[in-house]
Amino acid sequence: MCQLLGMNCNVPTDIVFSFEGFRRRGGETDEHADGWGIAFFEDSGCRVFLDYLPSSISPVADLVKNYPIQSRNVIAHIRKATQGAVSLANTHPFQRELWGRYWLFAHNGNLLERPDLQGGRFTPVGTTDSEHAFCALLNRLERRFQGTPQLRELHSELAAFAQAQSRLGTFNFLLSDGRALFAHCSTDLYYIVRESPFSTAHLADADVSIDFAQLTTPRDRVAVIATRPLTDNETWTQMHAGELLCFVDGVPLPN
Amino acid sequence: MCQLLGMNCNVPTDIVFSFEGFRRRGGETDEHADGWGIAFFEDSGCRVFLDYLPSSISPVADLVKNYPIQSRNVIAHIRKATQGAVSLANTHPFQRELWGRYWLFAHNGNLLERPDLQGGRFTPVGTTDSEHAFCALLNRLERRFQGTPQLRELHSELAAFAQAQSRLGTFNFLLSDGRALFAHCSTDLYYIVRESPFSTAHLADADVSIDFAQLTTPRDRVAVIATRPLTDNETWTQMHAGELLCFVDGVPLPN
Numbered sequence: 001m002c003q004l005l006g007m008n009c010n011v012p013t014d015i016v017f018s019f020e021g022f023r024r025r026g027g028e029t030d031e032h033a034d035g036w037g038i039a040f041f042e043d044s045g046c047r048v049f050l051d052y053l054p055s056s057i058s059p060v061a062d063l064v065k066n067y068p069i070q071s072r073n074v075i076a077h078i079r080k081a082t083q084g085a086v087s088l089a090n091t092h093p094f095q096r097e098l099w100g101r102y103w104l105f106a107h108n109g110n111l112l113e114r115p116d117l118q119g120g121r122f123t124p125v126g127t128t129d130s131e132h133a134f135c136a137l138l139n140r141l142e143r144r145f146q147g148t149p150q151l152r153e154l155h156s157e158l159a160a161f162a163q164a165q166s167r168l169g170t171f172n173f174l175l176s177d178g179r180a181l182f183a184h185c186s187t188d189l190y191y192i193v194r195e196s197p198f199s200t201a202h203l204a205d206a207d208v209s210i211d212f213a214q215l216t217t218p219r220d221r222v223a224v225i226a227t228r229p230l231t232d233n234e235t236w237t238q239m240h241a242g243e244l245l246c247f248v249d250g251v252p253l254p255n
Numbered sequence: 256m257c258q259l260l261g262m263n264c265n266v267p268t269d270i271v272f273s274f275e276g277f278r279r280r281g282g283e284t285d286e287h288a289d290g291w292g293i294a295f296f297e298d299s300g301c302r303v304f305l306d307y308l309p310s311s312i313s314p315v316a317d318l319v320k321n322y323p324i325q326s327r328n329v330i331a332h333i334r335k336a337t338q339g340a341v342s343l344a345n346t347h348p349f350q351r352e353l354w355g356r357y358w359l360f361a362h363n364g365n366l367l368e369r370p371d372l373q374g375g376r377f378t379p380v381g382t383t384d385s386e387h388a389f390c391a392l393l394n395r396l397e398r399r400f401q402g403t404p405q406l407r408e409l410h411s412e413l414a415a416f417a418q419a420q421s422r423l424g425t426f427n428f429l430l431s432d433g434r435a436l437f438a439h440c441s442t443d444l445y446y447i448v449r450e451s452p453f454s455t456a457h458l459a460d461a462d463v464s465i466d467f468a469q470l471t472t473p474r475d476r477v478a479v480i481a482t483r484p485l486t487d488n489e490t491w492t493q494m495h496a497g498e499l500l501c502f503v504d505g506v507p508l509p510n
Contacts, residue, residue: 042342042343043342043343043344044342044344044380044381045305045342045343045344045345045346045380045381046343047303047304047305047306047343048302048303049302049304050300050302051302059318059321059322060318060322062318063314063315063317063318066314067314067315087297087298087299087300088297088298088300088301088302089298089299089300090300091300095350096352097351097377097378097380099378100378100379100380101380102380121376122352123352123354123355124355125299125300125352125355125356125357126299126300
């Protein structure tokens with residue numbers, strides 16, 4: 001199994017605080033040491049930082065910690081290999097372009113069967129069940145829609161896909177096309193929405209606190225999604241099995 | 256116009272020395288300060304580091320300088336914007352997946368017309384002529400071949416494409432699918448093949464020397480390709496207008 005971290009905000013925000021705790025789960029506070037990655041949308045562009053070293057000691061993770069990249073949609077992943085060797089090609093998040101838009105995907109779980117990719121244009125480069133499922137999803141979206149769908153239509157299609165995949169195994173995932181962050185819970189996923197009045201948060205994986213009131217404006221709103229809560233003095237909402245949320249502007253859209 | 260840097264080797268090699276000189280052209284020894292990027296193939300996987308800050312001062316460039324990533328195919332680019340704003344979406348190298356393989360592309364030049372993308376599946380995310388041409392190229396390859404072609408067939412198709420594009424403007428480019436590094440010269444491109452017996456090289460953009468004899472084995476071979484020679488005490492080969500070379504194992508294949 002792996003660890004997921006996502007962030008969705010109404011204004012570009014850095015993820016340095018959350019990442020500081022999260023990265024320690026890659027070899028320090030937890031055993032997930034088979035590589036890691038983080039992807040940031042910045043307007044329509046995105047950048048993906050990957051490393052096969054454990055995130056707790058990776059020089060790329062040091063960069064991410066020290067370079068506060070501002071983004072409205074972030075997806076990070078720490079890998080504990082189940083299917084596929086430890087290699088860059090098997091490191092999440094995965095990225096593809098569809099309809100002139102980048103799509104990013106990271107998965108926590110293990111799929112016992114792989115969906116058919118025949119006839120679709122998206123093909124895995126690595127050997128993970130996760131990238132395979134991502135390609136199957138994009139092939140499905142491309143068959144279903146002529147161009148970028150509205151978020152509500154996309155939500156419905158993703159829900160149907162997630163339900164089908166969940167029959168093949170554990171399928172917690174984060175997906176973003178830059179407009180929204182979708183989070184699907186199969187077994188383990190929590191989220192928190194931080195908004196005014198902001199208070200002080202303390203990491204669960206390191207003795208580090210931050211007073212968000214000092215760093216925010218009253219209109220800022222940030223949702224953080226993670227496999228396990230990242231802080232130990234805040235109330236995180238546990239998602240239930242089969243739930244798919246679409247985060248926009250730092251809050252899940254009503255279903 | 257922009258600056259290109261490529262490296263192709265017979266064994267995984269780091270690009271730290273060449274990059275040390277190259278990055279200074281982004282805002283220090285030259286004026287190309289509209290972002291930069293570098294992409295490394297590592298087996299079938301690849302990672303792309305992008306920044307919109309000038310490469311001479313970018314924290315991401317500091318990471319690349321201090322973290323000697325071993326790769327057999329590297330493409331780097333420093334941008335001086337001609338078409339498209341300074342943004343991450345317009346920062347080279349561009350990456351796409353085709354036939355279960357990543358493709359990386361960077362361009363130096365300016366195209367006065369844009370080829371038709373109608374009916375093709377690859378679509379630009381940003382607004383540059385460069386990404387547009389890359390998408391047109393991949394659409395063409397996908398129409399022409401059923402799966403990954405042999406390098407010789409790919410070379411022929413790329414040459415025809417490059418010739419057609421060159422009628423629309425300046426089209427120096429580097430392209431890699433992880434097996435080889437293709438270099439097309441429209442106006443400015445030089446290369447050097449370093450092999451045994453190795454000697455000492457001195458950068459043109461910084462007072463830095465390296466004795467490759469201390470760092471190599473007799474069977475290592477490395478080709479470096481750049482818009483302008485990166486060292487001032489070695490003999491670089493100038494490519495001629497219209498020339499397309501396919502570098503494999505650190506040397507251009509005979510045409």
